[in-house]
Amino acid sequence: MPKGESLGEFEHLVLLAVLRLGVDAYGMRVRREIAERTGRDVTIGAVYATLERLEAKGLVKSQIGDSTAERGGRAKRSFHLTGAGVEAVNRAQESLLSMLEGIAFPVPGGGQ
């Protein structure tokens, strides 16, 4: 697997968030999801930059939703994985699993 076939870490997280959020996968929501699940307080700019790069690579697609806003609000731009995106997630998962094989978590010695 040569060139640009592998995901960065944050790309990975974002892709997973989009996957699990389904129809609700728009920028702000993705940000919240990652923050809640990983405790990582990312800025919205980081999310959009990543989302756009993923779109440029063909791993996600976006479409502007109806201006459905409850209270105030610009139309949401919602994202979903493409076939290539699904493949990328699956591949990343496999790589990680085989590196993880045989390691028991949590690894002792970190002194928490």
Next chain:
Amino acid sequence: MPKGESLGEFEHLVLLAVLRLGVDAYGMRVRREIAERTGRDVTIGAVYATLERLEAKGLVKSQIGDSTAERGGRAKRSFHLTGAGVEAVNRAQESLLSMLEGIAFPVPGGGQ
């Protein structure tokens, strides 16, 4: 978890490789391990660059081994995780797990 507390993807892989290789964790061996397990054909430069950055961050330490070479060979520089390195691996693992929660792999739709 604000600033530079999170691992890049490749850093993560390298750290896991060092962890599992134990005493055998030197540059070339790490490279081979990653190549074999993930199918990712990384260059040796990438491995050392990453290893050095991890050392700069205090997640691994290195020491030059005895010039023990079987057949030809420069002395190996072998790496091991520090306490902070172990923590980092554990933290990365947790983040990933909570993002993975509820997603069944392989995700269908990738058309392999």
Next chain:
DNA sequence: ACCTGTTCTCTACTATGTAGAAATCATGCC
């Protein structure tokens, strides 16, 4: 001596990740 195999170091470049401010838009209120 020199060739060969193994490992490590160096330099330069590209891609990813981070940060925050600013623009856009619909709504509700006055």
Next chain:
DNA sequence: GGCATGATTTCTACATAGTAGAGAACAGGT
């Protein structure tokens, strides 16, 4: 109808991580 407000997206600039390959160091065999 104009203005403050809340929710979202877009823009610009920068810092960090990942990639690539050539070349230096070193030990042994021939």
